[in-house]
Amino acid sequence: MAGFLNGRTAVITGSTSGLGLGYARALAAEGCAIMLNGFGEAAEIETLRADLETEYGVTVFYNNADMSVADQVFDMIKDADRRLGKIDILINNAGMQHRAPTESFPIDVWQEMLAVNLTAPFLATQAVLPQMKARDWGRIINTASTNALVASPNVSGYTATKHGILGLTKVVALETIETGVTCNAICPGTVRTNLSEHRIDTFAEQKGVPKEEALADYLKQKQPYHQPMGRFITVEEIAAAAVYLCSDAGAAMRGAAFTVDGGWTAR
């Protein structure tokens, strides 16, 4: 498919569903070759991969690396480099969440969250920077969150790692400031994906009402998921931010926290 990303390649972690898959579709629609990553049933992922190739006419690969394991992060980058020929765009998107008060937050979950949400993006960035700098072009995009900017109760691991990834984003942006490589974070508000679906289920259960009835309250409540716009942000709205960051028009965006949050952090 003809597009401004023809000849470009992207590795997108956590792209078998949700925002990651949205990024994959949006970049493929601009002609970018893609390396998918994430969990899921093998046959379903193969169908997804093949459908993306057919729909957008680009090459799409898949690597099943677990982002909580450092060696697998390195191996995924090596595999992407070998199969795509180079890596122009890296989207660190795989992420996990867990809700618990700080005093009872399980240490094993904390460690896993650090590994997936923060260490994996650090390692993948480390691995791709040399080639991006050598070609003087690159785009590193980290999916952060509104929780990179403001806190919510009972998500200490998530908030800490998302604040952390915004810090990493700014450092990498400064270290590449004189090059054609940019590094930015996208900070989405609430998007209806597997990750938020689980939180909506819990909310509906606590209210004792059917899920669809609980949605409006879920979006409007003041704490802890406040979403002033009163609707979910769409996957496409987040993916469009990534497309912009990959374009020439986005070249001056450096170390930004690109909020697409329905006004959450405007208060």
Ligand code: NAD
């Ligand atoms: P999702 O559950 O639909 O997608 C998560 C993806 O990451 C899936 O492809 C999953 O297989 C993959 N993944 C999870 N753990 C992994 C691991 N250890 N190794 C490799 N892949 C792994 O959820 P989503 O909402 O699309 O989340 C994507 C990112 O967006 C996350 O970083 C999340 O924190 C962030 N985010 C989501 C929202 C929201 O409202 N949905 C808001 C702000 C930020």
